[in-house]
Structures are given as C-alpha cells and as structure tokens.
Amino acid sequence: MASEHSPLAQFEIKRLVEWNVGGLDVSFTNASLFMVIAIAAITLFLTWSMRGRALVPGRMQSMAEISYEFIANMVKDNVGSEGRKYFPFIFTLFMFVLFCNLLGMIPYTFTVTSQIIVTFALAALVFVGVTLIGIFKHGFKFLTFFVPSGVPAVLLVILVPIEVISYFVRPISLSVRLFANMLAGHTLLKVFGGFVVSLGIFLGWLPLGFIVVLTGLEFLVAFLQAYVFAILSCLYLNDALHLHH
Amino acid sequence: MPQLNIADFPPQLVWLAISFVVLYFLMAKVAIPGISDVLENRQNRISSDLEEAKRLSEEADKAKADYEEALAEARSKAHGIVSELKASMTKEQDASKAELDAKLAKKAKAAETSIREAKETALSHVREIAGDTAKSAVAKLVAIDVSEKDVEAAVASSMKGDA
Numbered sequence: 535m536a537s538e539h540s541p542l543a544q545f546e547i548k549r550l551v552e553w554n555v556g557g558l559d560v561s562f563t564n565a566s567l568f569m570v571i572a573i574a575a576i577t578l579f580l581t582w583s584m585r586g587r588a589l590v591p592g593r594m595q596s597m598a599e600i601s602y603e604f605i606a607n608m609v610k611d612n613v614g615s616e617g618r619k620y621f622p623f624i625f626t627l628f629m630f631v632l633f634c635n636l637l638g639m640i641p642y643t644f645t646v647t648s649q650i651i652v653t654f655a656l657a658a659l660v661f662v663g664v665t666l667i668g669i670f671k672h673g674f675k676f677l678t679f680f681v682p683s684g685v686p687a688v689l690l691v692i693l694v695p696i697e698v699i700s701y702f703v704r705p706i707s708l709s710v711r712l713f714a715n716m717l718a719g720h721t722l723l724k725v726f727g728g729f730v731v732s733l734g735i736f737l738g739w740l741p742l743g744f745i746v747v748l749t750g751l752e753f754l755v756a757f758l759q760a761y762v763f764a765i766l767s768c769l770y771l772n773d774a775l776h777l778h779h
Numbered sequence: 780m781p782q783l784n785i786a787d788f789p790p791q792l793v794w795l796a797i798s799f800v801v802l803y804f805l806m807a808k809v810a811i812p813g814i815s816d817v818l819e820n821r822q823n824r825i826s827s828d829l830e831e832a833k834r835l836s837e838e839a840d841k842a843k844a845d846y847e848e849a850l851a852e853a854r855s856k857a858h859g860i861v862s863e864l865k866a867s868m869t870k871e872q873d874a875s876k877a878e879l880d881a882k883l884a885k886k887a888k889a890a891e892t893s894i895r896e897a898k899e900t901a902l903s904h905v906r907e908i909a910g911d912t913a914k915s916a917v918a919k920l921v922a923i924d925v926s927e928k929d930v931e932a933a934v935a936s937s938m939k940g941d942a
Contacts, residue, residue, distance in 0.1 A: 545780070545781045547781065547790070558789055560794070561790045563791065565794065566791070573801055573802040576805075576810075577805045577809070580806075580809075580813070589821055589824060599814060622806055623803065625811065626806045626807075629802070630798075649782050649791060650783070655792055655795055656795075717782070
C-alpha cells in the first residue's frame with residue numbers, strides 16, 4: 535500500500551508481456567508501450583498533418599512545418615551546411631524526447647525520459663556517434679581537440695586532462711540533465727498530489743493551485759529539455775566536425 | 780529509486796533501440812521528405828509569384844510611361860491646333876477689318892464728294908438767287924428793269940469783292 539502511493543511508484547517498470555530471447559530479457563514493459571506510442575504519435579502527427587500538402591498551411595500543418603524548420607535552423611545555425619546529413623538524426627532525437635516528455639504529462643501515463651537508462655542510452659548514442667564522426671573525419675588530428683590553442687605549454691599539463699574529463703563527462707551531463715528534470719517534476723507533482731488528498735477539502739486547495747502552476751512549468755520543461763538535448767547534440771556534432779576551440 | 784533496478788535495463792534498451800531505429804527510418808524516409816517537399820514547393824511558388832509580380836509591375840510602369848508620352852504628345856498637338864486656329868482667326872479678322880476699313884473709306888469719300896457737289900450746287904444757286912433778288916430789289920427801288928447781263932456782272936463783281 536505504501537509503495538503504491540510512493541511518489542516514485544510512477545517510475546516502476548511493469549512487464550506487460552514477459553519475453554525472453556536467448557537469456558536476454560526483452561519483455562514488453564510499460565516503458566516499451568510508451569516508446570511505441572510516442573513513435574506512433576510522432577509519425578501520425580507528421581504525416582496526417584501534412585496529408586493536404588497545402589500551399590497555405592492549416593494549424594496542424596503549421597505545427598509540423600514549424601517542428602521541421604525549428605530543427606533545420608538549429609542544425610544549420612549550430613553545425614553549418616555539413617550538418618545537413620545529420621538532420622534526420624537530430625530531428626528524430628528531438629521529436630522522440632519531446633513526445634516522450636509530453637506524453638508523460640498526461641495523467642496515468644509513463645514518462646520514458648524519466649528513466650536514466652533511456653536518457654543515458656540516447657546520450658551515449660550521441661556521444662559515441664559524434665566521437666566516431668570526429669575520428670573518421672580528422673583521424674589523429676581529432677586528438678588536437680583536447681589541446682586548447684594559444685596556451686603556454688606549462689598550462690597544458692593542467693588543461694589537457696580537464697578537456698579530456700569534460701569531454702567524457704558529456705554523455706553523463708546530457709543524460710542526467712534530462713532524467714533529473716523529468717524525475718524532479720513528476721515527483722513533485724505526485725508529492726503535492728498527495729498533499730491535496732491528505733489536507734482535505736479545506737486546505738487541499740493550496741497544493742492543488744501549486745500543482746496547476748507546476749503543470750504549466752512542466753510543459754515548459756518538457757519542451758525546453760527536448761530543445762536542450764537536441765541543441766547540445768548539435769554543438770557536440772559541430773565540435774567533432776570542425777574541431778573548434 | 781526504481782530507475783536504478785539493473786534487471787529492468789535490458790528490456791528498456793532493447794525496446795529503445797527498436798523504437799528509435801524505427802522512428803529514424805520513418806522520419807528519414809517518410810516524414811522529412813514529405814515536409815521538405817511541401818516547403819520546397821511553397822518556396823518555388825513564392826519565388827515564381829514574386830517574379831511574376833515583378834514582371835507585371837514592370838509592364839505597368841511601361842504602360843504608364845507610354846500613356847504619359849501619349850498624353851504629352853496629345854497636349855502638344857492640341858497646343859499646335861489652338862495656336863494655328865488663333866493665327867488663322869487673327870488673319871481672317873485682320874482681312875475683314877481691312878475690307879471694312881476700305882469700304883468705309885470709300886463710303887466716306889463718296890459722301891464727301893456728294894457733299895461737295897451739293898455745296899457747289901447750292902453755291903451756284905446762291906448766285907442765281909442773289910441775282911434775282913438784286914434785280915427785283917433794284918426794280919422795286921428805282922423802277923427800272925435791269926438786264927440779266929448787268930445783274931450777273933454786278934453780282935459777280937460784288938462776290939469777287941467779298942472774296
């Protein structure tokens with residue numbers, strides 16, 4: 535009973551269909567369900583809204599076009615023309631994170647992005663992909679990325695390790711940022727929801743009002759974190775392609 | 780924290796990989812081409828419309844210039860016609876005035892001549908009347924009949940003395 539009402543109970547993985555392939559647990563869980571719902575929703579949104587292919591877009595078509603142009607401009611501004619190749623990836627990443635965040639805002643749903651393993655897997659994908667792109671493009675020259683230019687040799691002894699550490703911390707900071715935001719927001723909503731119930735009909739209005747405000751804030755956070763995830767991926771990609779420093 | 784349960788990691792990673800790959804292909808092959816097609820079409824349409832508008836505006840400018848040229852031409856033509864008309868009217872007027880002057884002068888001359896004739900006639904009659912009067916006056920005064928010849932001579936000499 536106590537665990538059922540714990541603010542963290544909403545993050546529990548429930549196996550809807552138990553499934554084991556060669557010793558690997560590939561059960562269809564509530565997380566899997568919402569991943570599938572998210573990709574279905576994204577695909578439906580982007581194809582159904584564009585079905586008219588109208589010259590003057592309606593509301594839904596405008597939203598699809600704005601999503602497209604938003605990411606297209608983000609890639610163009612932060613990565614440049616070489617980033618065009620990676621636009622579908624960044625777009626997929628942004629839409630996936632955004633829809634998982636937004637679906638989580640619907641009561642009784644599961645927030646995929648509140649799972650550290652999910653956000654870490656996405657961040658690791660970006661990190662490994664970007665590092666491989668950098669190595670394939672520049673070869674050994676990629677290592678100069680860790681050597682800041684125009685710095686005395688003495689300082690390099692300190693700076694190079696810092697650069698290396700900050701580079702390898704990237705997937706952690708990227709994943710934890712999204713995970714922690716989702717976790718904190720949803721936990722807070724749940725905690726204040728508990729207050730509404732325990733304070734009853736007279737005082738319960740206060741936490742309820744707070745929940746209303748917090749819900750608005752959480753919608754903002756849902757957009758903002760998807761944006762941050764996508765733009766940081768763009769910046770990392772830009773670093774790998776251009777070795778800026 | 781339920782998120783740190785390692786036993787839950789494999790199914791999540793597997794399904795994340797599946798959904799992300801599926802979504803990537805759906806986006807790359809279906810959604811993105813669909814949207815970029817529409818955007819490209821719109822861009823093309825806008826630029827072709829802009830070109831058309833530019834062409835039409837140039838045409839309109841040209842038509843305006845033509846119209847203004849025609850207007851200026853018509854105006855100068857009208858000016859020419861007016862001044863020509865004025866000139867011809869003045870000429871005609873001058874001619875008719877001269878004619879009238881001539882006519883009037885002629886008439887005046889004729890009138891003068893007739894006046895002079897009338898005067899001469901009158902003057903010659905004066906001589907006759909004076910003679911008659913003198914003759915009858917002499918006849919009455921002295922009771923003699925003076926001959927016509929003498930009277931005329933007397934009148935002539937008196938008029939000569941007068942003159």
